[in-house]
Amino acid sequence: MKISQLAKTTNVASKTIRYYEEIGLLPEAYRNDNGYREYSASDIERLVFIRRCRELQIPLEQIKTLIAVQVDQKSSCQEVDALIDQQLDKVRKTIAELTLLEQTLHTLATSCPNDKVGDCQILKNLQQE
Amino acid sequence: MKISQLAKTTNVASKTIRYYEEIGLLPEAYRNDNGYREYSASDIERLVFIRRCRELQIPLEQIKTLIAVQVDQKSSCQEVDALIDQQLDKVRKTIAELTLLEQTLHTLATSCPNDKVGDCQILKNLQQE
DNA sequence: GTTGACCTTACTGTGACTGGAAGGTTTATT
DNA sequence: AATAAACCTTCCAGTCACAGTAAGGTCAAC
DSSP states (O other): OOHHHHHHHHTOOHHHHHHHHHTTSSOOOEEOTTSOEEOOHHHHHHHHHHHHHHHTTOOHHHHHHHHHHTTSTTSBOHHHHHHHHHHHHHHHHHHHHHHHHHHHHHHHHTSOOOOBGGGOHHHHHHHOO | OOHHHHHHHHTOOHHHHHHHHHTTSSOOOEEOTTSOEEOOHHHHHHHHHHHHHHHTTOOHHHHHHHHHHTTSTTSBOHHHHHHHHHHHHHHHHHHHHHHHHHHHHHHHHTSOOOOBGGGOHHHHHHHOO
């Protein structure tokens, strides 16, 4: 299967697939006589795994770790658990921050009953420390 | 006042101040005989305004607009209102997305009772489409 | 034989900075 | 007066995860 077929199957852009290979997230692809990359079914699996991780906003470097860990099936999956926990933590912190931000923006949005820049309460609030 | 004083007063790194000048968010600073940038009180105001906007995650380009709008005090502040509304919208959408993500991560985090990579339910779930 | 859809590499740009190198100036201490 | 530290300057590279574009090679269909 050529790169655009793999792209379609996995929902990952060809460009992104080449990029993943470049940074070593994917192994170097086998090349046809014409120099085109040729992929197999196992490449689909690996790429879907990566895509799912990215959907969870796991950074590429950590995905590398997750892939490396899977080599030894008998090793502990503690690292995997920790990584997901850590990711969950990060997401929760971001949600908390954004919720505060939403409050501030909402207050700000409803603060200006005027229509001239000179009186604009929003702009005045933005000047405050 | 020199740049590090302005940085301390406004809580914006010197490096960032130079960057803002470079991209035209701040006007070119007056220079002393020795070539050092020299700032005044009005620079503090402007920089605090920018910092506040950044805290609200307003992009630098939009902050440029907000600054430009303030020149004519008699013009309508409709653009300001719209920009804040738009920002509020974006934040709410992000919160919604992250809340879904949190769910997924939480489910994933509690899915693996094993301790060997070969049986790891998390890894298996990540393989799924 | 030529069009169009692929494929390749290489380089640039994104946003909002941050880090570091290499060098000049000022201030404080010895 | 010498030296050290704490500033200041510009310029270039790096971050993250790609996306855009250019310039060129290949392949199948008409």
